[in-house]
Amino acid sequence: MPETHPRVIVVGGGLAGLAASVRIAEAGTPVDLFSMVPVKRSHSVCAQGGINACNDVARQQGYSEWQHMDETLIGGDFLNHQPPVYEMAHFAPRIINLLDRMGVPFNRTSEGMRDLRLFGGSLFKRTHFAGASTGQQLLYALDEQTRRYEAEGKVTKHEQWEFLWPVTDDQGHCKGIIAQDMRSMEIKAFRADAVVMASGGNGLIYGKSTMSVICNGAAAARCYQAGADLGNPEMIQVHPTAIPGEDKCRLMSESARGEGGRVWVPRKKQDDRHPLDIPEEERNYFLEEKYPGYGNLVPRDIATREIFWVCQEGYGVGGENQVYLDITHLPQATKNKLAAILEIYEKFTGDDPREVPMKIFPAVHYTMGGLYTTYAPYDPDTDTITPASSPKREPNQGMAFGDPQNMMTNLPGLYAFGESNYAYHGATRLGANALLSCVFDGLFNGLSVANHAKAAGSGENGTPAAELPQALYDKFLKQEQDKLNKITASTGTQDPYTIHRELGVEMTAAATVVKEEGRMLQAREKLAELRERYADLKISDTGHYTNQNVSFARALGDMLIYADALLEASLARKESRGSHYRSDYPERMDDEFHNTSRVSFNTGSGRPDINWEAIPSPLIPLRPRTYGKTDTAK
Amino acid sequence: MIAPHTPEKTFLVRIQRQDGESQPAYWQEFEVPVKPAQNIISVLQYIAANPVTTSGEQVEPVVWDSGCLEEVCGACTMVVDGQVRQSCSCLANEQLAKTGKDHIELTPMTKFPVVRDLFVDRQRMFDNLKKIKGWVPIDGTHDLGPGPTETPEQQEERYAYSRCMTCGCCLEACPQFTKDNEFIGAQAIAQALYFNQHETGKKLKSERLDELSGPGGVADCGNAQNCVKVCPKEIPLTQAIAKVGRQLTVHAVKSFFSSK
């Protein structure tokens, strides 16, 4: 079947990618959807909590979309731009309605309405949820709609294809991608007039995180090397209580502490006694001791830091990075209430948390930073959407609907949606805002992408992809083929899995919960060493079919480059803001650092260049982010 | 970094490997050090980093499929000691204790074409979702108000079905589902019910039932009920099959008397 143009490529089949595919296909533009895994297996399935949106009940209690925006901005410590956050908060109720129509089994009240739950960062119930697997339900609903368009021939899925490089024409317009079939290892060029990166987070840079094994950030890192800038790459969210595993860290819900669970470590370093044999006076309930008021329920970032510090001092259980989260003393009724989360612990550790204290440690959870994007702020003079009967918004209240500029990276035609987009969460993401930002990107900004693709060939939008010479695509194809050949033929001494493990250990130690210059400079050395060793790679699988080894080794190179940018931005941001905590600069410093760290890849040095870009505050002024009354972290 | 020291305790992992669907299968054995709370995925990760068999042969790392490692994405299904399951939630020490053997045997799912080693191609499951029109036919993404209301009980039932992660355990264990027949299997039948139970999803109910009454449809179910026992999400698959059976009975009677 001959391809119809203009068409759009979406890279990533998670919530953002699927929402984008649905919206773009609906706008009449055919979509090629690329994903490393069958889209139903994307990482979005892991989101448990819910999705935020103002609703009628909360509204009648005094809540509003404006307040949702305010919470998101203060949660993000004002590092997020206000117009996109305004738009997201105001668009959110429509998203919930739409998901509801798509058949998401949201929990219900006895009257059959959507039930709501209270979530961190708000005094109002504004979180919609579907059991304990809201992300899974949302992803599936969008997957189903995508399948519908697929059946109608409007979306073409390329599952188990890996994105390798964006194709840019002479003027720097993104006009397609190079991708590889992960089974046959065939590398191919695909033409498009707009490309959406919805490739998710990059937890794998930290070795073990709460993310899926596919979240290596390589796709974003490749765009970064191709000229797309990164925004705030230093902003990484850490969840205080995760179950450390051999293969990954799994979330342990906050409700364990909420119901009376106590966090402690043995007073004696490397105490190898069974936890229940350690008498009360030899236990250090460090959170309760330091924060007698809040005890184990201190805000998340404080809990995270305290747990981190106590382990850094060598008090971790068995000398390792883990502390006890103890619920063994709780009454049976409470244990029954916690059954669902206790079973997860038991399933993956083999230990019964009702009998033995759980071992937990903070883990990297979400990537707030990502590809740098722009937007067209709302302007009442150009607004043609609002009906004449309704009052128009003030300038900067939201984004211009359908404007091709929305969430476009600095490479024209290359967009970034979802977790790979830096736009919405600033320095910390609020709980249950992740799902919202992903769906919002796809649904609201999908039209911008379609409009950009349709405008190809007019004005300054470059030549339509269908008319570009094949030689352009062949050039990039050859670049990737050469890269692959080089990796496949590697005969060095360095095992990629070992380099990856060392990268993870180093990044976790230097750039997660607590960052400090000396330690980060050390990490900088280590990263340089790892990059050097990476050049001397040893590949144990030389097969030309479903070669995961080569694919991983290639992604490792991109992870090293992203890690470098993350670390340099962390070094350069000499303040503490949101999840970025510098023990040597513990205060937020708005005068110097109320800026986006915009990181460009220097093709000459292969290192990052950091530029600071001021963030306007057109809607609400900055104010201090105080903890105490409410927990504003996730 | 080569670790020369021998770990205190190890166990054996036998893996059935295959370079592709048309290639012959062969076995390899690896020795893996015992670690606490080690699941099959970390065992495979260890082997990937140390691809040396017990006979000292350096081999290509084993290929397998995985994703979330939390038992929600459905990727890492494989056959462990003869039983299909998610390998991420399978702890090595518990498995060894269960079988009483000194080794664990990993084989790919047998009902789907092998891509390589433990990696199989489950496209048939996704195609089946297309066949049964597994979606709610909404009018588009425009703001058209909330969806239909439902009672908490209805939500609870639909939620159970909506947790299906397309892992394929039900199909692997099903004696009626084979590589060369067209039986649609418990997964797609339960999904058809899921959509038939939604107020808007119902609009496609008779099309779904027409599909499910054809060859490979619900009637091919042999009621062995393995599906419900191996489902890692404890989805009431046999109830779904029975409920679709009821819908089909009613549908057949209705169309006998009223279809043109």
Place this chain on the structure above:
Amino acid sequence: MSTANPPKKSPATPLCSLLEKNHFILRRLHSLSGIVPIGLFVCMHLFTNAQMIWGQDSTTGEGTFQHEVDFIHSMPALFIIEWSLWGAIAFHAGLGFWYTFTGKHNVKRYSYADNLRYMLQRITGVIALVFIFLHVATLRWRWDLFGWFTPFYGEGYQAPGVPHAFHDVPMSLPLTAYALQISWLVVLFYLVGVTASVYHWCNGLWTAAISWGLTITTASMKRWGFVCAGLFVALMSFFAASMIGALKFDLGQDMSADQIEVFELIVPESRIPLDVSNRP
């Protein structure tokens, strides 16, 4: 995905196409044909046979069993019933055989009770088919299989060579008893055959309730399972009663003089000598 392509799979024969078109209805008829005509007949048949346990009057040769048999044979258009049954069996067995080979049992890997029952359903189906055929062939069509000539016809014997006076002599019980007492192999044959057939029907009832959508919850499947198991026990006790009746029947002592005469005429080389010494 262009429509110009020929369909992926063209039906090989008109029969295949017919089967595919009517897939659902055939499946349901298959289920129905097993339950109603065949199953109900088997129930009745077993119930009738169970009457053998009451024995007979050794002077007249009359008894409950004989009475029931006579009733059946007095039914009008018996041949229609008989031929419909054959039709149902052929239909049920033919499709059943085909369906059996669409699956591949895996009890070794998944040794759940339900899975075992699934396998047994298919095995017992085949056993039942063979059993029913041999049963009818020997007792109804009087095939001389294995040299066991065992005529069985309740209204008396009307073969050439038997005097007309004997045509109304009731022979049901003696001949049935004789057929079973010839060898323990026959008893075993019936034990296996009847158990398989009864199991096949009862388990079929259980699965049919799911297939038709009668039992749609796990609890109702369980409840209906108890009912089906109860039916199995009841039918098997009918069978036990008939076996006891046939095996405890004394060929000779319990027979009337007329019956002995007929018996000696039609079973001249009886391998069970009739002991008539204590007869009054």
